[in-house]
Structures are given as C-alpha cells and as structure tokens.
Amino acid sequence: MATAAESTEKGTIAPGDNPKLQFAPFSSALEAGFWHELTQKKINDYRLDESPKSIKGYYYNGDPVGLPTRLTLEFSAFDVDGPTPARCCPVVGTLYNTNTLEAFKSCDKKELMEKGAKEIWDAIQSGAVFENPSVLSKFLLLTFADLKKYHFYYWFCFPVLCFSEGIHILQQPVTLEEKISAIQIQALQKAYDTLCQENGVTALPYFLVKYTEDSVSVCSLGKWDDFFKGQKKVTIGVYDPCTLSQHPGWPLRNILVLVASKWGALLDSVEVLCFRDRTLQGTRSIQHSIIFEVKLPAISASSGCPKSVGWEKNQKGAMAPRMVNLSECMDPKRLAESSVDLNLKLMRWRLVPSLDLEKVVSTKCLLLGAGTLGCNVARTLMGWGVRHITFVDNAKISYSNPVRQPLYEFEDCLNGGKSKALAAVERLGKIFPGVNAEGYNMSIPMPGHPVNFSEVTMDQARKDVEQLQRLISAHDVVFLLMDTRESRWLPTVIAASQRKLIVNAALGFDTFVVMRHGLKKPKEAEGPELAPTISCTPGGSGAIPGSSLFSNIPGHRLGCYFCNDVVAPGDSTRDRTLDQQCTVSRPGLAMIAGALAVELMVSILQHPEGGYAVASSSDDRMNEPPTSLGLVPHQIRGFLSRFDNVLPASLAFDKCTACSSVVLDHYEREGFLFLAKVFNSSHSFLEDLTGLTLLHQETQAAEIWDMSDDESI
Numbered sequence: 001m002a003t004a005a006e007s008t009e010k011g012t013i014a015p016g017d018n019p020k021l022q023f024a025p026f027s028s029a030l031e032a033g034f035w036h037e038l039t040q041k042k043i044n045d046y047r048l049d050e051s052p053k054s055i056k057g058y059y060y061n062g063d064p065v066g067l068p069t070r071l072t073l074e075f076s077a078f079d080v081d082g083p084t085p086a087r088c089c090p091v092v093g094t095l096y097n098t099n100t101l102e103a104f105k106s107c108d109k110k111e112l113m114e115k116g117a118k119e120i121w122d123a124i125q126s127g128a129v130f131e132n133p134s135v136l137s138k139f140l141l142l143t144f145a146d147l148k149k150y151h152f153y154y155w156f157c158f159p160v161l162c163f164s165e166g167i168h169i170l171q172q173p174v175t176l177e178e179k180i181s182a183i184q185i186q187a188l189q190k191a192y193d194t195l196c197q198e199n200g201v202t203a204l205p206y207f208l209v210k211y212t213e214d215s216v217s218v219c220s221l222g223k224w225d226d227f228f229k230g231q232k233k234v235t236i237g238v239y240d241p242c243t244l245s246q247h248p249g250w251p252l253r254n255i256l257v258l259v260a261s262k263w264g265a266l267l268d269s270v271e272v273l274c275f276r277d278r279t280l281q282g283t284r285s286i287q288h289s290i291i292f293e294v295k296l297p298a299i300s301a302s303s304g305c306p307k308s309v310g311w312e313k314n315q316k317g318a319m320a321p322r323m324v325n326l327s328e329c330m331d332p333k334r335l336a337e338s339s340v341d342l343n344l345k346l347m348r349w350r351l352v353p354s355l356d357l358e359k360v361v362s363t364k365c366l367l368l369g370a371g372t373l374g375c376n377v378a379r380t381l382m383g384w385g386v387r388h389i390t391f392v393d394n395a396k397i398s399y400s401n402p403v404r405q406p407l408y409e410f411e412d413c414l415n416g417g418k419s420k421a422l423a424a425v426e427r428l429g430k431i432f433p434g435v436n437a438e439g440y441n442m443s444i445p446m447p448g449h450p451v452n453f454s455e456v457t458m459d460q461a462r463k464d465v466e467q468l469q470r471l472i473s474a475h476d477v478v479f480l481l482m483d484t485r486e487s488r489w490l491p492t493v494i495a496a497s498q499r500k501l502i503v504n505a506a507l508g509f510d511t512f513v514v515m516r517h518g519l520k521k522p523k524e525a526e527g528p529e530l531a532p533t534i535s536c537t538p539g540g541s542g543a544i545p546g547s548s549l550f551s552n553i554p555g556h557r558l559g560c561y562f563c564n565d566v567v568a569p570g571d572s573t574r575d576r577t578l579d580q581q582c583t584v585s586r587p588g589l590a591m592i593a594g595a596l597a598v599e600l601m602v603s604i605l606q607h608p609e610g611g612y613a614v615a616s617s618s619d620d621r622m623n624e625p626p627t628s629l630g631l632v633p634h635q636i637r638g639f640l641s642r643f644d645n646v647l648p649a650s651l652a653f654d655k656c657t658a659c660s661s662v663v664l665d666h667y668e669r670e671g672f673l674f675l676a677k678v679f680n681s682s683h684s685f686l687e688d689l690t691g692l693t694l695l696h697q698e699t700q701a702a703e704i705w706d707m708s709d710d711e712s713i
Helices: 032-046 101-106 109-126 133-137 182-198 221-228 252-266 332-350 357-361 372-383 420-431 455-474 486-498 587-606 618-622 661-670 672-680 684-690 692-712
Strands: 026-030 053-060 069-073 088-098 139-146 151-161 168-175 206-211 216-219 233-239 269-275 278-280 283-285 290-295 308-311 322-325 364-368 388-393 436-441 477-480 501-507 511-516 635-639 644-646
Touching (some): 088 101, 088 133, 133 252, 151 252, 168 269, 182 216, 206 221, 221 252, 332 357, 455 672, 477 486, 477 587, 511 587, 684 692
Parallel strands (some): 026 069, 364 388
Antiparallel strands (some): 139 151, 206 233, 278 283
16 A cells, blocks of 8 residues: 655665555645635534535646645635636535534544545545546645634545555656656647636646657547557556655556556556646746656455555654644634624524514614613614614713723722713723724703704704704614603604604613504604504503503504603703702612613614514513514513513503604704704793693693582482
8 A cells, every 4th residue: 555755755765676666645724814704604504503515716837836735725615616716626614513523533534534534435436526627636624623712623535446466556657847848748738728618727636648759649538448558567646735856646556546447457557647837937837746656556446445544644744634723813893793794693593493683783762861771772782783883972971980880890980070972982992993983972952951042052952953863864773861751752753753762761760661663654654543443451551650451552553652641741851859969779770771772772673673573561471472583572671679570561652752644744844944043942832732732731620520529419
C-alpha cells in the first residue's frame, strides 16, 4: 500500500529497483469567511439539523515551491453551484455539522470515511465518474461550532482507495522540459486550454494525453477506448496541486484505481503527467510539470470496495481533529451582533418555529421618556434584537436616578447631570455597538401648560411639535413612558392621526397599566361598524376600573389611554409635594411594566393583523392563543400586592379628548393653531369641544332627577 509523503519535500526517492510511489496529502485551508458563513447557516438554516450538507472547495496547481497541497474552502463553499476561482478545480464535499462537542467526538470516523470511499468506488464501477471526474477528489468535513466562544472544531477526510500493494515506479519523475521539447510543451498547453474551453471550465482535473514529436493531443476520460485504441502504454494527465519535484499530489490516487480497475489488465504501464500551471514573473509556464511511469497492481471489481484511508492529521502530526479560535480575529461588532441574535434564534429553533424575528428586529421604536420606564423598555427591546431605538426626554440625570434607571451611572449625575436622552443613547452604544440609537433633548407641549405668546417661545413650541410629528412618522411603534398624564396627549393625537401603533405604560404605587391604543383604520377604509359582542363575564365593568362589558373588540375600535376619562388632561404638576414630584412606586414595578410593554408589542407584531388584532381578554387564557407567543390583549392591569394581572378591554370613547374624531378632525384641519388653543386653554376647551361638558350636565341632571324620585317614594 502506498504511504503519504510529508507535505514538505525531504529529498528525492532513493535509487533502487522499482521504488514505490508516494503521494503528498491534501492540507485543508479554511478561510475565516467559511466560518462566518457556517455560523450564519447554523443559526438561520441548519439550526438543530445534523443531516449531511453538500459544500464545495477547490484546489490550485500554481502555488510556488514549498507550499503544501492545499484544498481551500471559503465563504462561497455553501454555494455548490456557484462559480469556482479561475484556474482552480472544484471539489464537492459533504459537511457533517454536529450540535454538541460530544457528538463531534463520538462520531464514527471510520464509518464516515468508508461511506465516502464506497461512493467513489460505486461511481467508478457505474461509469458515473466519466460524467463528473471531480468525484474522485471528494472530501468529508466533520465540524462542531461553539458559537458562544467562536471555537470551531473540525476534521477533514479526503477518502482514497488503496491498492493491496504499493505502486512501483518504472521511470523516475522528471520535469516536462526534460521529457519533451519546448514546441511540444506549447502544443500541450494549447491543447489543454482548448479542452477546458470545450468543457466550459478553466481547469480540468483529469485528461488523457498522446504526443509525438510532431503533435500533442488531449481528450476527456470518457473517450479512453477511442483515444488509445488498444495501446499497451498510455499517458494520463492530472491537474496536480502538489509543488514537490519528486511526488504527485493526492488527486492522483483515485484515478490510478480507476485505470487499474477498468483497463489495468490491458496495460503494461501508465505514464503520469502531473500538470502544474504556474505563472512566473508574469509569464505562464507548465515546464515544471513532472512526468513519470508506473506499473499498476491488479485490482478486481469482484472483490468489492478496496480499503480506504484519508483522515487528515492535525498540526502536530497526530491523527486528531483541529480547532480554530476566531473570537479575537473576528470583528467584535459582528461578534456582538451574532451573539445578540443567538438567544432569539435558539428560542425559535426549539420553542417557537413560526416566530418572525425579522419583523421584530426591523421595527423602529420611539421611546417618549427616558426615565425608569424608558430605560427598562430600551433594555428589553435590545434583548429582542430591536436595532432602531430613539429617545425623547428633556430631563437631566439626578442623583436619585441611577439606582432605578439602569442606563445611567453616578458619573452621569455630576456637573448638573447629563441629558437623559443623550446619555441613554451613549449607554446603548456601549452595551451593543450594533444598535442604531438617537436621542432628542426636547420638550413635548402639553394641555394646561400655556405657551407664552412671545415669538421665541411660540416658535420653539411649533418646532417641538413639528419635530415630534417627524419622529412619530419615522417610527413604527411609539412608547408613552412619561410621568404625567398630560404629556401623553399630544403624541396620542399625532399617532392616532398617522395611524401609528402606541404602547402605553403607566405606574402607580403597586399597580400598573400597560396597553395598546386602538389603531385607527385608514380613512379610505372607514365604514359602518358592527356592534361588538356582549360579554357575560361575572362582575362586569365594575370589577375592574376601565374594563368593558364588551368582548371581541377589533383593534381599530379599542380605546386609548384617555378614553376611560371624563375629564380632559390639565396641569397635574402644579403645587406638587415632594412625594408627588416623582413617580413613587415599588422598585420592581417599572421593570415588570417595561418588560410587559415590550412583550405586548412583540405579540402584536406576530399577529397577522398587527395593531388591528382583536383584543384578547382574561377569559381567553384557556383558549387557543391567536399568535405563536400567546394572547394579544388591549390592556394589562397589574396589582403587585396581589401578584395578579387582569386583561380588560374597552371601546374607544366617542367623546375622548385625544382620539375621538372631532379632536382628530380639528388637528388635521388646523394643525398647530388648534394645538396652541389646547395648550393655552384650560381643560374645559377640550371638554366643550368633545361634548364632555354636555355629558357632565346631563349626568348631573339625571342624578338630581333620581334624588327627587327617591324623595317622593
């Protein structure tokens, strides 16, 4: 049996009678791009699938002397039908990617190699090899990718079939220029190029050669019988990647088995041309190709598949796998990006196969408020892979903030404090450089907070409104996370007019509400409404503040944050005591509410109707959920002291001071002029406009009537 030569030449074969042929084994050369692509394939496509995958490598025969016989795999290895680099031979292989290091270690290497060798043998016996000669150089690659550490374990196998005894050399290898004339060399090069063009490739791995003093001709393997016509001595050509002057490379081994199996009994000897196509000083040359003559041992098809070898040794020369650590050389930002997505994709592999991650990751989120709620919402959004986050806040970081607001530190409080919106953006970039974060240090004009009529102040208010309109227009979801009721009014009106989804979160001491605002239908789609279904839930609306007797409410008929109020928003900050100047709540409440606000958004995005989805209620908890992540409620009202959540749903109020049609009509017709009236007037302006004032009067009259009836009884 022939033995493998070392990958660097130690000297020529010692003289003697019929020395045995030795081969330079393939040395695997995997570029960093291959591992990057394997990482993406593992995360996005393969997941937990361990079935064999087809991949492609290539080898080149123009390397300078001293380099090993390389088989290269790069990022394009997974595109089996893709192009091969010029003057390179493609080699199709099989990837066995395991899910665990233990599976990698325990894999039956012998069985894999014998399976690969059997495929080569079967192709030889069936004649399929003549249609695709590159099968003679196929490879196997066993891998395990530790994507947390970016350690990649791998082991190559280049299966070759072995003769029962060594291959005897009849004539020692000599260079081509020592064997034939310069004219013949030029003719050979031209004939080979023509054959490649006829086959539509830039390099052919195997070919047949005939040459005389006057001519040189070549042809494909499949034309053996017509080309040689019973010759006892033939010449075969192999596109040889080896650089050693006395040894051929690995691709020669299996074609010798093919020749011995098909025609060995008819041949006295075989001349081998190791075709080496180098470019020296800008000039193409094949003169350094080597040529030698061998006597092939007999091989019988009836005896079955011959013995095989082929597993690659590691860098220390041991029969063991290799490992490459790419954690340091890979771009840290790309590492972070891949790692951020890893948990989400693992979740999709095992638990939620239908999860549409791209819809979540691509969502642009506008966070109005960068305080306790804003910080927690931002962190949870990043956990979901959201890349585009914008903050709006006009406050500075105070000494009481960092312990409750996880995006800030003590140093941010010094020298009067940094802007919350800008500091939050800076911190997100440090946590994850791949995030696209922006911050705006600006105020949101509010009802009941008059805008002075000096030109500068009015002009600034107009600019703030226009900026807020642009920001809401540029984002997909708006989070209302402010600490006053009236600061939520303007973004509610703008978002309702622009048909943007709003997620609202508000805190009490040990209670919270997280809700989505009803998403108005586009004007062209508005039409008559069907009445919602009456709910017979015990307790009715009196059991839960803000709940409704209705169920199955579609998203466009759901109420907003102001729909349950019968008083217009006004200045709630005037004459506040110290405990009223901050949102005094249990410390864990903001984390809970912030997380639920983001989870509600994600559930909405997973629903096929998005913000128009019918509201889930507490009664739906035992039914089949409408999305892969579960329910899509209108509101989540939490009671931390009872560790309880309820899911009420309420209809939009036709006299709502924020989202009713009369308010939206005035806003869309008059723009800033209407808003200025709201800012500079008392809450009675909106109450008069929407009909709340009349409703109060009618309610008072009804109460007086009821009292008089009671007295008469």
